[in-house]
Every structure is written in structure tokens, then in C-alpha cells.
Amino acid sequence: MSSIEEIQQQPWDYLVVGTGVGGATLGHALAKAGRKVLFLEKGRVPFLHVDTLQGAYPEMHFPRVDVPTAARHASFLAQAGRCHDEFLDGLRSFIPFIGCGAGGSSALYGMAMERFFPADFEPQQHFPNSSGSSLPHAWPIRYADLVPYYQRAEKLYRVRGQYDPLRPQAPDLLPPPSLSPRNAELYSHFQGQGLHPYQLPQACEFVPGCECCQGYLCAKNCKNDAGRICLEPAVRDLGAAVLDECEVIQLEATSDRVTGVVCRWQGRTVTLRGDQVILAAGALMTPGLLLRSTSVHWPQGLANASGLVGRNLMRHYVDLYLVFTRARGENRLKELGLSDFYQFQGNKLGTLQSFGLLPPAPVLAATMAKDVCDAAPWATPLFRLAQPLLRLLLTRLFKRGVLLAAIMEDLPYADNRVVPGSPPRIDYRIHLHDQTRLKVFRTRVAKALKPYRFLALHQAEKNSMLAHVCGTCRFGEDPENSVLDPFNRAHGIQNLYVVDSSFFPSSGGTNPALTIAANALRVAEHLLTPGGLISDKPNTQTHQPRSMPMTETTSRIQRHSLLRMTLHTEISIDASPKQIWGVLTDFPGYQFWNQSIPHAEGEAKAGTLLRVVIQWPGLKSSPYELEILDALPERELRWLGHFGKTGLMDGDHRFVLEPTVEGRTKVIQSEYFSGLLVPFFAPWLKKNVLSGFEQMNVALKNRVESATPAQCRDTP
Numbered sequence: 257m258s259s260i261e262e263i264q265q266q267p268w269d270y271l272v273v274g275t276g277v278g279g280a281t282l283g284h285a286l287a288k289a290g291r292k293v294l295f296l297e298k299g300r301v302p303f304l305h306v307d308t309l310q311g312a313y314p315e316m317h318f319p320r321v322d323v324p325t326a327a328r329h330a331s332f333l334a335q336a337g338r339c340h341d342e343f344l345d346g347l348r349s350f351i352p353f354i355g356c357g358a359g360g361s362s363a364l365y366g367m368a369m370e371r372f373f374p375a376d377f378e379p380q381q382h383f384p385n386s387s388g389s390s391l392p393h394a395w396p397i398r399y400a401d402l403v404p405y406y407q408r409a410e411k412l413y414r415v416r417g418q419y420d421p422l423r424p425q426a427p428d429l430l431p432p433p434s435l436s437p438r439n440a441e442l443y444s445h446f447q448g449q450g451l452h453p454y455q456l457p458q459a460c461e462f463v464p465g466c467e468c469c470q471g472y473l474c475a476k477n478c479k480n481d482a483g484r485i486c487l488e489p490a491v492r493d494l495g496a497a498v499l500d501e502c503e504v505i506q507l508e509a510t511s512d513r514v515t516g517v518v519c520r521w522q523g524r525t526v527t528l529r530g531d532q533v534i535l536a537a538g539a540l541m542t543p544g545l546l547l548r549s550t551s552v553h554w555p556q557g558l559a560n561a562s563g564l565v566g567r568n569l570m571r572h573y574v575d576l577y578l579v580f581t582r583a584r585g586e587n588r589l590k591e592l593g594l595s596d597f598y599q600f601q602g603n604k605l606g607t608l609q610s611f612g613l614l615p616p617a618p619v620l621a622a623t624m625a626k627d628v629c630d631a632a633p634w635a636t637p638l639f640r641l642a643q644p645l646l647r648l649l650l651t652r653l654f655k656r657g658v659l660l661a662a663i664m665e666d667l668p669y670a671d672n673r674v675v676p677g678s679p680p681r682i683d684y685r686i687h688l689h690d691q692t693r694l695k696v697f698r699t700r701v702a703k704a705l706k707p708y709r710f711l712a713l714h715q716a717e718k719n720s721m722l723a724h725v726c727g728t729c730r731f732g733e734d735p736e737n738s739v740l741d742p743f744n745r746a747h748g749i750q751n752l753y754v755v756d757s758s759f760f761p762s763s764g765g766t767n768p769a770l771t772i773a774a775n776a777l778r779v780a781e782h783l784l785t786p787g788g789l790i791s792d793k794p795n796t797q798t799h800q801p802r803s804m805p806m807t808e809t810t811s812r813i814q815r816h817s818l819l820r821m822t823l824h825t826e827i828s829i830d831a832s833p834k835q836i837w838g839v840l841t842d843f844p845g846y847q848f849w850n851q852s853i854p855h856a857e858g859e860a861k862a863g864t865l866l867r868v869v870i871q872w873p874g875l876k877s878s879p880y881e882l883e884i885l886d887a888l889p890e891r892e893l894r895w896l897g898h899f900g901k902t903g904l905m906d907g908d909h910r911f912v913l914e915p916t917v918e919g920r921t922k923v924i925q926s927e928y929f930s931g932l933l934v935p936f937f938a939p940w941l942k943k944n945v946l947s948g949f950e951q952m953n954v955a956l957k958n959r960v961e962s963a964t965p966a967q968c969r970d971t972p
């Protein structure tokens with residue numbers, strides 16, 4: 257990583273605040289399209305540190321995590337990707353169990369990746385008696401609008417699972433592992449009751465020994481979270497950068513643009529600038545950041561002309577059921593889903609699904625101690641004495657059963673909100689309408705579980721349960737009733753988008769992560785299209801080289817500003833990255849296949865010079881000296897060239913190799929041009945140089961696919 261001064265001077269297209277599902281998914285899509293993306297993350301990014309705590313709850317390293325001692329434990333929590341900020345719920349202080357670090361909460365999540373139902377996008381009609389709530393009649397987008405992005409998100413996060421028979425469409429998911437005996441028993445039980453169980457979609461690789469790792473960082477590269485799936489490849493392969501342990505404290509803005517992002521980083525206050533700012537600090541933190549960003553233009557807080565920033569907080573009502581099955585064995589994985597009660601006899605409730613494992617007994621006992629201490633401080637010493645016995649009991653109990661979670665949709669109310677302060681506060685109460693629904697849901701779930709013995713662990717009333725927090729900057733058409741427009745841009749601000757779960761106008765009745773990811777991909781596409789900011793349309797027809805009938809190359813031109821432009825091309829090659837890397841780095845061999853660079857001398861080694869002759873179609877050939885910036889075997893070859901003096905027109909050229917699930921490799925060839933001459937050379941770049949890239953892609957494909965193994969030199 258360059259120095260902070262260099263980072264400050266770079267012309268970032270996008271500053272992305274927060275690397276949770278919303279921020280990392282969007283940033284990854286933008287970086288993949290050739291944009292210059294800088295992620296700013298308050299927590300730690302594990303691939304930049306060696307002392308990450310993973311594979312277990314960090315509480316196992318210290319006895320208690322109550323607030324008076326939180327400061328002492330803050331560094332443990334930070335090392336484990338956990339939030340360590342204190343919040344108030346009334347007078348009671350607590351530390352929300354959410355993520356803070358690469359991947360945000362998804363680094364801790366249980367990986368259930370469920371789509372919302374079509375009914376979730378037209379919520380009001382399903383709650384006829386919900387007067388007092390601020391449920392909108394409809395989301396500004398329909399289910400059908402999100403379907404293509406759901407599909408992409410399911411692919412990106414490598415979701416495995418089974419078709420839920422109560423849904424309108426069967427998603428194309430990877431196959432899940434077979435059910436464990438206990439869950440197979442419950443599956444048959446539900447079927448016997450005329451219900452419709454299915455294997456829960458999960459973004460998990462299920463490597464041998466997979467523990468699901470809900471609540472802590474996975475140590476086995478098995479959890480497909482936003483850090484692993486999006487942030488890491490964006491930084492490692494796609495030219496994005498990340499500053500971690502960098503807390504954004506304020507946004508500077510004029511009446512219609514964000515002009516600076518003020519951060520606290522390594523004890524310094526630094527201001528960063530980018531063309532567009534993407535806020536994705538999570539539905540609990542994003543409102544505070546906006547409300548703190550007051551100015552003469554935004555006296556109530558940035559983007560808060562509606563007064564709705566921070567309001568309509570939702571969090572889902574989650575109850576747990578420990579079910580004692582006859583079968584024994586595995587009980588740690590999430591395996592089952594059931595949406596029979598999503599819409600049930602005129603009530604829209606939620607979903608029942610496996611929960612996986614509870615935290616270990618010492619952690620649970622510590623949490624209970626905190627509850628006891630808050631509710632009846634006089635009982636604390638007694639409770640402490642009883643703790644060893646309690647731990648033993650809990651351990652035995654949880655071994656014997658399988659846990660299910662009943663997740664119920666909570667409705668938005670303007671008075672449920674997050675209020676900034678030191679510490680910040682949440683005001684949340686369960687309104688009567690939802691209390692009634694909760695009773696109905698509890699009765700239904702209990703009936704569905706009979707005749708099993710089970711223990712109902714009612715958690716829904718706990719306001720500190722904020723894992724599914726959402727709704728605090730809702731999107732909508734009307735600036736008076738929403739904070740964001742239908743493409744998640746803050747009303748009235750040209751270059752500020754919010755893509756974490758704050759944008760939800762209603763909470764739906766199931767897990768939120770897939771909807772956050774799908775929406776981020778939708779917003780990315782908007783940003784990359786002419787109606788959004790810049791052109792990203794595949795223009796294969798205009799630029800297909802006429803003489804090559806068998807091309808599958810696609811291309812696009814992205815105009816970032818007058819002085820900056822990216823040419824982006826892709827081709828799919830039926831070969832491994834290793835084979836392609838062999839041909840791409842065999843520079844003397846270019847003379848046999850590469851018409852665009854018929855001569856190249858040098859080594860594929862970062863920091864060295866490559867001497868080439870370049871011959872773009874329709875232009876004169878010229879010699880250049882290119883500096884190799886990156887040569888990551890089988891992943892990326894990158895060089896920098898200059899037309900004339902540095903700064904007149906510089907070209908940052910990349911080949912990125914991405915293996916696909918079909919066993920092919922996607923080759924992305926792109927070049928980012930910047931400098932004073934770009935506006936003058938733009939017509940040639942768009943026409944001749946772009947068709948040179950396409951010609952080179954096709955020639956590379958032909959060369960690799962027709963090569964004998966000897967021609968495809970293996971890398972060491």
C-alpha cells in the first residue's frame with residue numbers, strides 16, 4: 257500500500273465506506289469494470305494482519321464481555337472482526353453483536369442466503385391493520401427487477417441449497433451436502449405435517465470439518481462472506497485498494513455533492529476525495545455518520561431533508577427452539593428451511609430455519625450474567641456462584657438437541673430509530689400489532705414441532721439482537737418520504753449512494769444478506785450504464801473484428817472524466833489460467849500470434865522493463881518501453897506505458913485471469929488511460945486501440961486453444 261499522501265492524491269472514482277455485503281459487493285463489481293476503488297474500513301482486514309482471531313469465539317480468550325470491561329476486551333473483539341462500540345438501549349448499555357472488519361457482519365454470519373418473496377416488495381397490502389407503521393405501499397423496485405441480480409449474487413457467493421417449493425421460481429443453486437440424520441428426521445416430520453421443508457441455501461463451501469462458524473471468523477476459507485468473495489479479490493486482482501482501521505467520522509458536502517470523506521486513521525485525521533462516495537457502514541452506523549455531517553447546507557444532517565435518517569429501524573424478531581430429536585449426531589450446521597408461515601391465513605409472519613450452534617456455554621453464561629446484572633443487580637453474586645453448574649447444564653442440553661430459529665418480519669415505525677450520541681442510542685419498542693403477530697407465529701411454530709419435546713428460547717423482545725438490523729435510510733420515489741432514490745442515491749446529492757441494509761423500506765420475513773448483495777449489483781450496473789454515470793454497454797457489434805468469425809469477446813468504453821477513460825474487454829478461453837499465463841508471458845512467442853504486439857522483449861517480473869513494438873489496427877507501429885507493475889502468476893499481468901512524457905497520456909494495462917465454474921478462464925484485458933492528451937486521442941482509443949485489444953484477445957484464445965501442451969509453457 258502506498259503512503260497516505262499518495263492515496264490522498266490518487267484520483268479515486270469511488271470511495272467505499274464499509275466492506276460489508278453492501279460495500280464489498282458493490283466495490284468488487286466496480287473494480288471489476290475497471291474503476292479505481294478505495295475501500296475505507298473501520299475494522300481490520302485479516303489478509304493485512306497475522307494475529308486475527310478465527311475459528312472460535314474471542315470470548316473464549318477472556319472471561320466476560322460486559323460493558324465495564326469492554327474497553328479491555330476491545331482489541332480482542334477487533335482482532336475477531338467484531339464491533340466493540342457501546343450502544344444504549346434505554347439506560348442499558350450493550351455492545352451489538354455485529355461485524356466490524358472485512359466482510360462486516362457477513363464475516364460472522366450463518367451464511368443463509370435467501371431471496372425475499374415477491375410479496376415483500378408490496379408490503380402494505382399484506383398488513384391491513386398496521387396503521388401507525390410507516391410501511392410503504394410498495395418498494396420502488398419489484399421482485400422481478402431484482403431477479404437477475406439475485407441470480408448473479410447467488411453465483412458470486414456460490415450459494416448451495418435446494419429449491420423452496422413455496423417460491424415462484426427455482427433458483428439455479430449449487431448442490432448442498434446431504435442432510436445429517438437429525439435434520440433428515442425433522443425434514444420427514446415436517447413433510448408428514450403437510451409442510452414444505454427444503455435444504456436452506458447457504459454461501460458455504462462445506463469443506464471437511466466445516467463448523468458453520470456462525471458468530472466468529474472462519475479459519476478454513478469455507479465461509480463465502482463479503483470479505484473473502486469480494487473485498488479480497490478486488491484488492492488482490494482488480495486494482496482496488498483498502499485502508500483498514502480507518503474510521504470515517506464525517507462527510508463534507510456542498511448543497512449537492514460530497515466533497516470530502518474525513519477519516520481517523522492511525523491517530524491522524526485525514527480527508528480523502530473521490531468522484532463518488534458509497535456509504536455502506538451498516539444500518540446501525542450509517543445514520544450516525546450522516547447525522548453527524550451537519551453544515552450550513554445540511555443543518556439536520558447530510559441527506560436528511562426528510563428527517564428520516566436513522567428512523568424506521570428494523571431488526572427482525574428471532575426466537576430459538578431447541579428440539580430434541582430421536583436421532584443423534586451432528587447439530588452444528590444450518591440445514592433446513594421452511595416458509596409455510598411466511599404468509600399464513602392472512603398473516604405475513606416469517607421463516608423457520610436451522611440456527612446451527614449457539615455460542616459455547618461460557619459465552620452464554622456470561623451473557624446471562626450480564627442480563628441478570630442489568631435486571632436484578634442484587635442477584636449477581638448468587639448467579640456468579642451458580643455459573644460453573646450452569647455451564648455444565650448448558651453444554652449437555654445443547655448437545656442433545658437441534659436448534660431452529662423462527663425469524664419474523666418486524667414493521668417499520670418512525671419512532672423506532674438510532675440516535676447518534678456518545679454512546680449512540682437505539683429507541684425500539686415492539687408495537688401492539690407486531691406483538692399480536694408474534695403470538696400467532698409462536699403458536700404456529702409450537703404446533704408444527706409437536707409431538708417433539710422442545711425448549712422455546714424467546715429472544716424476540718431483546719433489543720440488543722441487531723444481527724439483521726436494517727431500514728434506517730429507506731429508499732423510495734418521494735424525497736419527502738425517503739432518504740434515497742430508487743437507485744440508492746441520496747436525494748438531492750449527486751455523488752452519494754448508500755448500499756448497506758439501511759435502504760430496506762420493510763424488513764421481509766427472512767435473512768437479508770442476499771437481498772443486500774443483489775441490490776448492490778443492481779446499483780453497480782446503474783453506476784456503470786449511460787443512464788447512471790458512465791457507459792458500460794457491451795458493444796460487441798461495433799467492435800468485433802470482422803475477420804474473426806469465432807470471437808466471444810465483449811468490450812466497453814468507460815469515460816470517467818474528460819481526462820480519464822478505460823477500455824475494457826473480456827473473452828472466455830477454454831483453458832486453465834496456467835496455460836494462458838504461459839502464452840501471455842512468453843514474450844518472444846508474441847511474434848507468432850500477436851499482431852497488436854508483434855515484438856516483445858523482457859521478463860514477467862514486477863519492476864522490470866518490457867520493450868515492445870505496438871501495432872494497433874489502422875495506426876503506425878511504434879516502439880514503447882513498458883514498466884511491469886504486477887506479474888502475479890496465473891492471475892494478473894499489468895504494465896504501465898506512457899505516450900510521450902509522463903502525464904501526457906499514461907496507460908495502465910492489465911490482463912486479469914479468472915477461472916470460471918465451467919472450467920474455462922475469463923481473460924479481462926483492460927487499459928486505464930489518463931492524461932492531458934486523452935480527450936484528443938479518444939477517437940483512436942475507442943476505435944483502433946479497442947479493436948487491437950479485441951484482436952489480441954481472439955488471437956490469444958486461438959493460440960491457447962489450439963496449442964500443443966509444449967507451446968503452453970507451464971509456470972514454475
Ligand SMILES: Cc1cc2nc3c(=O)[nH]c(=O)nc-3n(C[C@H](O)[C@H](O)[C@H](O)COP(=O)(O)OP(=O)(O)OC[C@H]3O[C@@H](n4cnc5c(N)ncnc54)[C@H](O)[C@@H]3O)c2cc1C
Nearest residue numbers: 274276278298356360361366367368504538756757767769
Ligand atoms: C452472527 C450473525 C449471523 C448472521 N447470519 C445471517 C445469515 O445466515 N444470513 C443472512 O442473510 N444474514 C445474516 N446476518 C446478517 C447479515 O450478516 C447482515 O445483514 C449483512 O452482513 C449486513 O451487511 P451491510 O452491508 O448492511 O453492513 P455490515 O455488515 O454492517 O458492514 C458494515 C461495515 O462498515 C464498517 N464501518 C462501520 N462504520 C464505519 C465507519 N465509520 N468507517 C468505516 N467503516 C465503517 C463496519 O466495520 C463493517 O465492516 C447475520 C449477522 C450476524 C451478526
